[in-house]
Amino acid sequence: MTPSAQQGNQLGPLNPGDVVSAALRLYKDRFKTFVQLAALATLWLVAGLAGMGMAIALLAGVGLGLGGDGGAIAGGLLGFLVGFAPLLYGSAKYYAISGVIGRLSFQDLINQPETSLEARRQVAPRLGQFLFLGFLLMLAYLAAYLVGALAALIAGGSVGFLTAGIFSALINEPVGAVIGIIFGGILGLGILLVALIWVASRLFIAEVVLAIEPRQDAGGSMSRSWELTQTAIMRIQIVFLATFLIQLPIVSVTNYIPSILLEFLPADGIVYGITTALSLLLSLVGSLVVLPLWQAVKGVLYYDLRSRREGLDLSLRQASDGEGV
Amino acid sequence: MPFFNTVTIRTPESVELEFVLAGVGSRAVALTLDYLCLGSGLLGLAVIYSFLLVRLLAMDSVLSIPSETVQLWVTAIAAVLAFTLYIGYFALFETWWYGQTPGKRYAKIRVIRDDGQPERLPQATLRSLLRPIDDILFIGFFCILLSKTEKRVGDWLAGTLVVQNDAVASGEIQVPERSQAIGIDLLALVDITDLSPDDCATVREFLQRRSAMSPKAKILVSDQLARRFKAQLRLETLPTEMTTETFLEALYWAYQRQE
Numbered sequence: 001m002t003p004s005a006q007q008g009n010q011l012g013p014l015n016p017g018d019v020v021s022a023a024l025r026l027y028k029d030r031f032k033t034f035v036q037l038a039a040l041a042t043l044w045l046v047a048g049l050a051g052m053g054m055a056i057a058l059l060a061g062v063g064l065g066l067g068g069d070g071g072a073i074a075g076g077l078l079g080f081l082v083g084f085a086p087l088l089y090g091s092a093k094y095y096a097i098s099g100v101i102g103r104l105s106f107q108d109l110i111n112q113p114e115t116s117l118e119a120r121r122q123v124a125p126r127l128g129q130f131l132f133l134g135f136l137l138m139l140a141y142l143a144a145y146l147v148g149a150l151a152a153l154i155a156g157g158s159v160g161f162l163t164a165g166i167f168s169a170l171i172n173e174p175v176g177a178v179i180g181i182i183f184g185g186i187l188g189l190g191i192l193l194v195a196l197i198w199v200a201s202r203l204f205i206a207e208v209v210l211a212i213e214p215r216q217d218a219g220g221s222m223s224r225s226w227e228l229t230q231t232a233i234m235r236i237q238i239v240f241l242a243t244f245l246i247q248l249p250i251v252s253v254t255n256y257i258p259s260i261l262l263e264f265l266p267a268d269g270i271v272y273g274i275t276t277a278l279s280l281l282l283s284l285v286g287s288l289v290v291l292p293l294w295q296a297v298k299g300v301l302y303y304d305l306r307s308r309r310e311g312l313d314l315s316l317r318q319a320s321d322g323e324g325v
Numbered sequence: 326m327p328f329f330n331t332v333t334i335r336t337p338e339s340v341e342l343e344f345v346l347a348g349v350g351s352r353a354v355a356l357t358l359d360y361l362c363l364g365s366g367l368l369g370l371a372v373i374y375s376f377l378l379v380r381l382l383a384m385d386s387v388l389s390i391p392s393e394t395v396q397l398w399v400t401a402i403a404a405v406l407a408f409t410l411y412i413g414y415f416a417l418f419e420t421w422w423y424g425q426t427p428g429k430r431y432a433k434i435r436v437i438r439d440d441g442q443p444e445r446l447p448q449a450t451l452r453s454l455l456r457p458i459d460d461i462l463f464i465g466f467f468c469i470l471l472s473k474t475e476k477r478v479g480d481w482l483a484g485t486l487v488v489q490n491d492a493v494a495s496g497e498i499q500v501p502e503r504s505q506a507i508g509i510d511l512l513a514l515v516d517i518t519d520l521s522p523d524d525c526a527t528v529r530e531f532l533q534r535r536s537a538m539s540p541k542a543k544i545l546v547s548d549q550l551a552r553r554f555k556a557q558l559r560l561e562t563l564p565t566e567m568t569t570e571t572f573l574e575a576l577y578w579a580y581q582r583q584e
Binding site for chain 1: 328329347348349350351352353354355356357358431432433434463466467527530531534535537538539542543545546549550553
């Protein structure tokens with residue numbers, strides 16, 4: 001760290017690598033709290049899914065009893081609709097509790113640590129806003145996907161045709177067509193990826209903003225995340241890649257390798273069923289363990305961006321010095 | 326809360342040097358960027374290799390060498406080049422740039438020897454040769470995470486440490502002439518030593534970083550700082566009308582002059 005940034009024990013803006021290191025250190029220091037919160041969040045998500053499944057099964061059973069097969073289908077559909085309530089509640093809870101982890105990390109950084117209970121009490125009243133934020137984020141990604149796909153289609157298509165034409169004239173038609181398809185495809189895919197990554201980075205810290213800033217609502221947190229990340233897109237990519245690399249040892253064991261191995265099993269029989277269930281459980285545990293790391297990274301990133309864009313560390317340093325004056 | 330591990334090195338002259346270790350995050354950043362560079366280099370090599378292979382095989386009849394021999398030779402040369410690139414990238418960059426690669430330079434970290442000396446070719450080569458072992462099953466990652474000095478296997482054997490670069494003073498602060506003049510006026514009005522070096526550092530940080538701040542936040546922070554220092558210096562009236570930013574510039578200038 002730069003010597004000046006250490007003054008008053010208040011960290012200043014951080015390098016991308018230091019964001020990740022600090023997040024990892026926070027996770028290490030509050031391992032129990034963070035894992036407990038992550039487990040709670042995951043349980044809520046699972047409970048939401050289970051609630052939906054139960055609603056479908058229950059109403060389909062009732063329908064079967066009342067009106068045979070037709071009744072079962074009608075009951076199942078009704079159950080699907082009713083089941084949305086527990087699913088939405090569960091995912092809102094998941095989202096809010098994940099936000100709490102980010103909040104705790106941030107509070108540690110500004111030297112005003114909170115207990116998990118305090119933080120949850122602060123966040124709890126905004127459960128509806130978390131649900132709404134999830135909905136808004138989904139819309140934003142959908143819009144980004146549509147716009148990106150359209151741009152990719154236009155740019156990739158035209159460049160593909162152009163190169164195909166040029167190479168057809170230079171070499172021969174089949175080679176030209178292949179080169180054109182490859183060029184256009186790569187360009188289109190690139191444009192789509194860039195569009196998605198761009199929007200995802202701009203909205204990366206939205207739920208942490210909602211969990212940290214008092215009197216903030218869903219729309220406000222989204223625009224806040226948008227505003228803070230304005231000049232930091234590349235930095236966020238680096239942070240993202242480094243965090244991804246660090247969680248890889250865990251996630252590859254719990255999620256990636258089992259799902260690859262699963263591909264080689266014959267897709268029938270009890271063994272397959274049990275293995276699938278086990279690997280699902282394992283991947284759930286893996287995601288549970290890395291969730292706090294991602295949330296801590298978001299919390300640290302929020303602190304870093306506020307220090308850069310708004311001089312948060314300077315105000316804090318002054319506040320802590322000012323008490324003695 | 327200390328976020329970064331430190332290590333103290335005692336030189337043969339009994340001078341104690343303290344270094345801040347790089348941290349897993351920075352090393353992950355450096356590794357990611359270096360592998361991206363290296364990957365594109367290897368990709369380029371692969372493209373050249375396949376292009377050459379096709380061309381040479383087409384010239385089969387001209388060269389009057391059996392095509393299998395050509396294939397073997399080109400493949401062997403490509404394999405040696407790929408190996409050289411993989412080892413050489415890290416070894417040569419770390420030697421030339423005194424312990425830095427492009428990725429490490431971006432992450433602001435550097436490799437040094439255990440005794441604090443800059444890294445040279447032997448250490449760089451050893452680290453580079455042992456890199457594949459550290460990459461297998463993330464052995465290096467766990468070593469860095471769990472050891473107190475954040476060493477991977479290559480670091481243990483080469484006797485090196487990865488530390489954060491000393492911060493280079495990020496640019497001189499340009500103080501406009503008007504602020505300089507006001508600063509000299511201020512020196513006559515107040516006892517500038519009421520400001521501590523820490524306060525001056527805060528002002529300097531603000532002046533250095535203000536261009537990256539959002540306009541609204543800049544006004545807010547400069548206002549806070551100016552109010553506080555005005556009170557601290559027991560300055561009732563300002564010499565002239567000025568913005569809070571000008572006041573801070575003047576303070577900074579005055580503090581520098583007093584030294």
